[in-house]
Amino acid sequence: MPIDVDTRRLTPPSDHPFKRLLRYAGPHKKRIWAAASASVLNKIFDLAPPALIGAAIDVVVKKEDSLLAGLGIVDVTHQLIVLALLTVVVWGLESAFQYLQEWLWRNLAQTIEHELRQDAYSHIQNLEMAYFHEQSTGGLMAILNDDINQLERFLDTGADDILQVATTAVVIVTTFFILAPQVAWMAMLPVPLIIWGSFKFQRMLAPRYARVREQVSSLNTQLANNLSGIATIKAFATEDYERARIAAESEAYRQANRHAIRLSAAFSPLIRMAIVLGFAATLVYGGMMALEGTLAVGVYSVLVFLTQRLLWPLTRLGKTFDLYQRAMASTRRVLNLLATPISIVSGETPLRKEEVRGELVFDKVGFAYPDRDPILHDFNLRIAAGSTLGVVGATGAGKSTLINLLMRFFEPQQGRVLLDGKPLSELRTEDLRRAVGLVSQQSFLFHGSVRENIAYGSFETSDARILEAARQAEAHPFIQALPRAYDTLVGERGETLSGGQKQRVSIARAVLRDPRVLILDEATSAVDNATEAAIQRSMDRLAKDRTMIIIAHRLSTVRAADRIIVMDRGRIIESGTHEELVARGGEYASLWAIQTGGALAAAE
Structure with missing residues (x-):
């Protein structure tokens, strides 16, 4: 699919890289919507089994007075068969949409990666020679390869993870307030803390991963120089000196990553401790209501399952935001390259x-x-x-x-x-x-x-x-x-x-x-x-x-x-x-x- 590169290159570099990436991916809107829809539907059907389990418990406990009986299926055996058939259908649809969302996202990631690399390389070829006097080959290679690959990794899994977590939150919060509003608020207590913590960590991670990308560029530059000048290195017997220079660059890259990892690794444990508070509150308060008879046992079972399905996936946000920040640091470098103005513009007069x-x-x-x-x-x-x-x-x-x-x-x-x-x-x-x-x-x-x-x-x-x-x-x-x-x-x-x-x-x-x-x-x-x-x-x-x-x-x-x-x-x-x-x-x-x-x- 052809891409109108020139209009995208006019994007102001001051914009957030995610906004600039969305504008860049504009020609793929239909495919993005299709992939996003597959992710949402996959998660909806993934959340259905707890409701089926709750319905099964309701059948076992209430028998002819269950919810299914109220729908006209009185025989308990028939109720269980219907639930089994629904389970097969739900799992089949979940599997189908999982295949679709993986196929769509991964192919979209490969396509955008391919087009971005092609556009970046084409743009580099059109820049004047003065640009290459100021840039290193290794630094440009880092942008064309490693930075674009970082973006592909995020589109491959990270975008889908964010959509699925958002879908989970919407579906479960809605279900909670419909089934048991008196318990819902307790289960939701950690959510604001989790959301605040996620954005706080994101802002703190951004400059650290920008530093990581700079160090990758510096390391690639030194490696490219050394491989190009290997004959000179051997002729002057400076192998030990160059080995030490590469070791210093690699160590700087390692330290930049350690600085980022120190923060990103703390995210999941802290979020987990916030999550357990909501889960414990639902378990105790909801259980007491079930014992008192003010909350149906089947509904209580659904709430416990859904609380776990809502809160535990939030611990993955740490890895997702980590991937996101790496991708945004790389995206900024790639799109800044594409925004570099071309000072030597071809004339229009043909020459035979x-x-x-x-x-x-x-x-x-x-x-x-x-x-x-x-x-x-x-x-x-x-x-x-x-x-x-x-x-x-x-x-x-x-x-x-x-x-x-x-x-x-x-x-x-x-x-x-x-x-x-x-x-x-x-x-x-x-x-x-x-x-x-x-x-x-x-x-x-x-x-x-x-x-x-x-x-x-x-x-x-x-x-x-x-x-x-x-x-x-x-x-x-x-x-x-x-x-x-x-x-x-x-x-x-x-x-x-x-x-x-x-x-x-x-x-x-x-x-x-x-x-x-x-x-x-x-x-x-x-x-x-x-x-x-x-x-x-x-x-x-x-x-x-x-x-x-x-x-x-x-x-x-x-x-x-x-x-x-x-x-x-x-x-x-x-x-x-x-x-x-x-x-x-x-x-x-x-x-x-x-x-x-x-x-x-x-x-x-």
């Missing part, structure tokens, strides 16, 4: 890849990363369609910022970036990113085969096109040498391949999409000379009929570019061909001399 020429313009662009000084100020650059631009400069000069703005990972605070004269903000983001291919310095490969990684983003492509893309990227020879060639599994993050092999697979992946603009961000920074030469050959082939931007520290990578710019602190300080820049004797010439040994030779 085959019609893209590839002219790029930075027009008076100003940009600063969050909480940092501006890195680009009044920046202007034009890249002609079909040309190759080399970008060089020191770390922090703003080279990668150009890529972030071209891919719309970030938005400029001033000015515009244009593709073929159209502002990127007006184009459909999906179309833009299909027209622009990116091979980054850290080539990310997914767990799967080489074939699947090359075809990523072009899932319907043919094997012939995959092979051709690999050949263009100079990847085909080494892939053929792998144990299972294109079907070889690369492992998580491509760990079974070398850095150069991963780069060439990434280039093949970009080539397969046939982008009109291809960006290579430090594609040769961590490869040997032979691999660099192979990548350079592939770049020479790829430069035909497309715009290319090559960011590199190695000047040999950009030597053949139509134009090279040198950046420093967000400004272009030099621009020209390789030969022009070397002849000029400026910053580029100095870098070239250092990288080729010219400066050393001159000194000698």
Whole structure:
């Protein structure tokens, strides 16, 4: 069932998480009502046996003067048979509605859990890259997995428990005041105390379980970091240090839980002592009335049974509220994530890849990363369609910022970036990113085969096109040498391949999409000379009929570019061909001399 995610995301984060959850679950109102109705009917039929037992006692004691006899069934044997048949029917209906309520609630829980996780993940994908710089992978994983699972556990059992307790209270209190109002008030004495105590405990538990969820996030963050950096941990022999850090995080999580458990565990014993007062009062006072003859023995039996059926289930409220508070703490985190505003909104103008020429313009662009000084100020650059631009400069000069703005990972605070004269903000983001291919310095490969990684983003492509893309990227020879060639599994993050092999697979992946603009961000920074030469050959082939931007520290990578710019602190300080820049004797010439040994030779 489709969900209107956008309207739900407008929910003010200040609202109570339960209200926000109800609004989120709005499309499932019919299923919620069906599940709630099954829970209520199941409890009504579950409460019927004490009435049947009371009727049976009434038959045995009063015989032809019993209540059933007054209904026209005079024979005692027939009365007992009728009660037996009613018992079978009641138990059958109770079983049927129990099946329905479990089936409905559990499937509803699974559905909402599935949709909430899908919506949360989809929302995360639409957030700008700045959000991921501020958040940890482990923290987001805690929300997508553990927090949503906590909500599913509550919907699975907790919601049904609350409904059944409420139904029990309504049915039994009504029955008490109909059958014996003079006893009813004594049985109900503990109920206000129980209700007050339940809400008091709930308010006290809420901040404790919020702390538990924070500690889960912190622990998951540390675990994710350590598993990602396991090679560094081993290389620096810091296993004991990291083991101690994980132990500290786990201990903090344990202590947060102990703080919550200390309070939640006290709920049931305290409620039980309040309950026993009402039960004892009913037992003694009702029994005295039965002995005096002012209360029928059958009615007394029903009252004793019903008092127990009302009061003892209330002890389960401790576990139910415990589950509820865990779920609400998790729900608040999930729904706050969904309420995070999306700052980079896709434009509405469609962009056909085959019609893209590839002219790029930075027009008076100003940009600063969050909480940092501006890195680009009044920046202007034009890249002609079909040309190759080399970008060089020191770390922090703003080279990668150009890529972030071209891919719309970030938005400029001033000015515009244009593709073929159209502002990127007006184009459909999906179309833009299909027209622009990116091979980054850290080539990310997914767990799967080489074939699947090359075809990523072009899932319907043919094997012939995959092979051709690999050949263009100079990847085909080494892939053929792998144990299972294109079907070889690369492992998580491509760990079974070398850095150069991963780069060439990434280039093949970009080539397969046939982008009109291809960006290579430090594609040769961590490869040997032979691999660099192979990548350079592939770049020479790829430069035909497309715009290319090559960011590199190695000047040999950009030597053949139509134009090279040198950046420093967000400004272009030099621009020209390789030969022009070397002849000029400026910053580029100095870098070239250092990288080729010219400066050393001159000194000698």
